[in-house]
Amino acid sequence: MTSTATALDAAQCTASTVALGEIDLYFTDWNGSAGRTVLLIHGINVQGHTWDPIARELAKDYRVICPDLRGHGRSSWTEAGYWASAMADDLVHLMRHLGIDECDVVGHSLGARVAVAFAAQWPGKTHHLILSDGGPEVATPGLHRGANAGSARRSRQGFSSPDEALVFYQEAHPEWEAEFISLHIAHQLKKNWAGKLVERSDPELVWLTRGAGKRDTIYLWECAERLDCRTLLLWGERSAYFDEDVVANYHRRFGGVFSDRRCDAGHYIPREMSQEFTRLIRDFLAEQSG
Numbered sequence: 001m002t003s004t005a006t007a008l009d010a011a012q013c014t015a016s017t018v019a020l021g022e023i024d025l026y027f028t029d030w031n032g033s034a035g036r037t038v039l040l041i042h043g044i045n046v047q048g049h050t051w052d053p054i055a056r057e058l059a060k061d062y063r064v065i066c067p068d069l070r071g072h073g074r075s076s077w078t079e080a081g082y083w084a085s086a087m088a089d090d091l092v093h094l095m096r097h098l099g100i101d102e103c104d105v106v107g108h109s110l111g112a113r114v115a116v117a118f119a120a121q122w123p124g125k126t127h128h129l130i131l132s133d134g135g136p137e138v139a140t141p142g143l144h145r146g147a148n149a150g151s152a153r154r155s156r157q158g159f160s161s162p163d164e165a166l167v168f169y170q171e172a173h174p175e176w177e178a179e180f181i182s183l184h185i186a187h188q189l190k191k192n193w194a195g196k197l198v199e200r201s202d203p204e205l206v207w208l209t210r211g212a213g214k215r216d217t218i219y220l221w222e223c224a225e226r227l228d229c230r231t232l233l234l235w236g237e238r239s240a241y242f243d244e245d246v247v248a249n250y251h252r253r254f255g256g257v258f259s260d261r262r263c264d265a266g267h268y269i270p271r272e273m274s275q276e277f278t279r280l281i282r283d284f285l286a287e288q289s290g
Contacts, residue, residue, distance in 0.1 A: 020093045026074035027067040030059035037063045043109030047073025049187040071202040088117035108132035120223030129231040136220035138241040158196030180271040233260040239267040
């Protein structure tokens, strides 16, 4: 394994890329001297910097690791695929590379699915698991919304300028706090050979919103049922991805100690109510494991 590092904020954050087999994985590392680690896993078609405001707050007390999943951001694309098990395995290797023996995990949307796989594939090492509007299974309207969003993403032809991108994302996501839109433009977009700003994500990720995602669901329920950690599901009251029936099924099937909380938000809970989201994380991490 090899790695390169860049200081983003000399006080507490570095950005690094580490070679993990066929994958070069980019990640930020906040407050590396802290004794307890929180792993933050982003959703589809974003990258680890989407966590910056939340990581900055959590880093006052914890070491915080924010990777770009394979196929996303500044990490490698791969023809080997984007199964949740493979993404989780990348993160297990990252933790071992960093010498981290145990952690707490927060995942949003696709990141919640990867978090479930991570906790199962690294048994006994995850003490608290927080799922933000995502997990093994979602409500049918959410499946349709995800597929439609993937199709729309494939049809976009890029942006001519950051200002054009800003207008687009403000109209597409009026519920996002302003800082998250700025971070998305700064880190999710890159200039291509034609001078257009295009997304830093493999177009093949779209299959996660279709048949490949359904296949992953079977595996992820197997993972969820054998968990022995404390799990908190945060789900949005206005989200298309969760309803009371789906949440009830999570209570029936998750191993360990499972709880849920309905949030005054849509799907993008961390970006819609970041301060409250961070408080909920802190409160849950303060609970004793077991």
